[in-house]
Amino acid sequence: MSDYTQMWANLELDLQAHDVLLGVLGNAYKDIFLTQKNRPQGMQYFDFVMSEVHGLRIKELVDARKEGRIVVGSYCVFVPEELILAVNGVSVGLCAGAEFYYEGAETLLPRNTCALIKSAFGFKLGKACPYIEACDIVVGENTCDGKKKSYEILSDLVKNFHTIDLPQMKSDSGKKLLKEEYKQFIKKLEEVSGKKVTAESLKKGIAIVNAKRNAVLRLAKLRKADPVPISGLDALLVNQVFFYDDPVRFTDSVNKLCDELEDRVNNGIGVFPQGTKRLVVSGCPMAVPNWKVPWIIETSAATIVGEESCVGERGTQCLTEAKGNTVDELLDAIVERYFQIDCAIFTPNPTRLEHIQAMVKELKADGVIHYGLQFCQPYIIESHNVEESLEKDGIPTLRIETDYGQEDAGQLKTRIEAFIEMLGHK
Numbered sequence: 224m225s226d227y228t229q230m231w232a233n234l235e236l237d238l239q240a241h242d243v244l245l246g247v248l249g250n251a252y253k254d255i256f257l258t259q260k261n262r263p264q265g266m267q268y269f270d271f272v273m274s275e276v277h278g279l280r281i282k283e284l285v286d287a288r289k290e291g292r293i294v295v296g297s298y299c300v301f302v303p304e305e306l307i308l309a310v311n312g313v314s315v316g317l318c319a320g321a322e323f324y325y326e327g328a329e330t331l332l333p334r335n336t337c338a339l340i341k342s343a344f345g346f347k348l349g350k351a352c353p354y355i356e357a358c359d360i361v362v363g364e365n366t367c368d369g370k371k372k373s374y375e376i377l378s379d380l381v382k383n384f385h386t387i388d389l390p391q392m393k394s395d396s397g398k399k400l401l402k403e404e405y406k407q408f409i410k411k412l413e414e415v416s417g418k419k420v421t422a423e424s425l426k427k428g429i430a431i432v433n434a435k436r437n438a439v440l441r442l443a444k445l446r447k448a449d450p451v452p453i454s455g456l457d458a459l460l461v462n463q464v465f466f467y468d469d470p471v472r473f474t475d476s477v478n479k480l481c482d483e484l485e486d487r488v489n490n491g492i493g494v495f496p497q498g499t500k501r502l503v504v505s506g507c508p509m510a511v512p513n514w515k516v517p518w519i520i521e522t523s524a525a526t527i528v529g530e531e532s533c534v535g536e537r538g539t540q541c542l543t544e545a546k547g548n549t550v551d552e553l554l555d556a557i558v559e560r561y562f563q564i565d566c567a568i569f570t571p572n573p574t575r576l577e578h579i580q581a582m583v584k585e586l587k588a589d590g591v592i593h594y595g596l597q598f599c600q601p602y603i604i605e606s607h608n609v610e611e612s613l614e615k616d617g618i619p620t621l622r623i624e625t626d627y628g629q630e631d632a633g634q635l636k637t638r639i640e641a642f643i644e645m646l647g648h649k
């Protein structure tokens with residue numbers, strides 16, 4: 224790995240804290256990912272991306288800015304990458320997946336705030352996220368109360384914070400609000416980048432993002448096979464890298480991986496023995512390096528075959544139909560697509576329940592683990608409806624609540640193992 228110290232210093236990172244963080248992440252990655260057996264060759268690309276996630280990728284962002292492109296960071300799948308690409312910008316997900324500098328975060332936020340929000344604050348205050356420091360615009364969206372209120376504080380900590388308001392109901396007025404908010408976002412992008420969104424640039428953005436989503440959906444479908452050709456951990460990693468990598472290069476790499484997985488499926492090659500218990504994980508998003516629960520599951524004689532999550536199928540399941548020849552018509556198509564995201568902040572939210580059931584059937588899963596982050600009201604409260612609807616259909620469900628710490632790993636393992644054992648007796 225090259226020496227990026229000067230670049231990190233220019234971004235005003237806390238070099239010492241950042242070094243410690245990279246050390247911990249590197250070790251966790253080795254222990255969790257590189258010890259897996261029979262991984263597809265195509266995962267080498269993603270190993271490389273992860274080894275350079277704070278290095279080469281950040282250099283690319285810095286270089287892109289030198290060439291006059293803007294970098295836009297966000298925490299939510301409601302922020303359309305298509306619009307960012309339409310001003311030739313770069314879209315990146317921001318660090319929010321590890322327990323980092325909570326003591327700082329808790330000086331601004333209540334202790335009983337979900338780990339994802341605390342992590343975002345910890346990374347900003349502890350100066351350890353090079354992505355946020357390389358951004359020209361940071362976008363926050365009014366989804367859950369925790370994000371909405373904490374963004375009022377975050378907006379004072381970063382320059383050029385832009386809020387996108389979101390509807391809470393899937394109504395006509397909700398759709399109008401979303402369109403209005405996306406128009407404001409376009410205005411902001413144009414103002415900061417000095418470039419205009421045109422029908423042509425928007426069509427190009429839509430095509431790039433559709434291709435990227437198509438590639439991960441192709442990967443999702445290949446996981447139907449038994450034996451499964453890729454582990455849930457590796458598939459999650461691909462879905463996590465989705466938010467960081469250059470979109471065209473990412474699409475290419477996922478498609479190459481899928482070619483290899485297709486061969487594996489045709490030849491009956493898998494990463495776990497045929498008949499291994501298959502689970503869908505549903506719930507809160509798992510940002511890098513939140514690998515605790517998948518790791519526990521896949522070291523407990525089961526495999527994950529799908530993620531009903533924003534880092535997974537909830538975030539990628541629909542494409543934008545690029546119909547129309549004006550910016551306004553194309554924006555309608557974008558609104559149509561994003562309005563289908565069934566985040567638990569919506570009420571009521573029946574399509575999420577239908578989607579989980581459809582995934583279970585399609586992927587021939589034996590059960591569902593509902594993953595809730597502690598203090599996340601939308602997902603934890605909705606987990607009641609999820610469990611009820613699945614159990615009505617005879618699909619075993621385990622609800623867990625956890626955070627980013629390792630203290631409960633033993634207890635979680637015991638519960639997850641018991642659940643998998645119970646599936647064996649059904």
Ligand code: BJ8
Pocket residue numbers: 298299300301337338339340366367368369370507508533564566567568596598599600601602
């Ligand atoms: S579209 S899921 S990415 S908001 S875990 S911060 S909900 S208290 S992350 Fe999300 Fe967008 Fe919805 Fe997807 Fe709040 Fe819950 Fe914390 Fe959460």
